[in-house]
Amino acid sequence: MNKTTISALMLAVAVLATGCKKADNDPATGPAQEAGKAIDNTAANAAQETREGAAAVGAATERAAEKVEAGAERAAANVDAATDRAAQNMKEAGAEVRQESREAAAEVKEGAANVTEKAGKGLERAGEKMQDASK
Numbered sequence: 001m002n003k004t005t006i007s008a009l010m011l012a013v014a015v016l017a018t019g020c021k022k023a024d025n026d027p028a029t030g031p032a033q034e035a036g037k038a039i040d041n042t043a044a045n046a047a048q049e050t051r052e053g054a055a056a057v058g059a060a061t062e063r064a065a066e067k068v069e070a071g072a073e074r075a076a077a078n079v080d081a082a083t084d085r086a087a088q089n090m091k092e093a094g095a096e097v098r099q100e101s102r103e104a105a106a107e108v109k110e111g112a113a114n115v116t117e118k119a120g121k122g123l124e125r126a127g128e129k130m131q132d133a134s135k
Helices: 003-018 031-134
Strands: none
Touching: none
């Protein structure tokens, strides 16, 4: 709607609301003045409601921006914490791998010593059997 249509509608509403009689409290005021007053009041109320609505939208926007900022800060902190935990887990896993490698190497060394010992005993027995056989 354009301004003329809105003004005409407001005038019609004002005339209907006031009727075509003079105001009871001011005999000098006629229907046109009452309609003008009603239009002025309606416009003032609309302007006030618009200002209040704009203020409410501004406040809601500001609150939303604060929540988004706080959420971003929490997300960044969570990422930092997760990165720290991952680094610590990797460090611990590396230490565990090194320890397992040491233990495996020790077991291999021990196994090799056992094999060497058993091979030596086997050779010793074979030597004894060869000596016994040569007698």
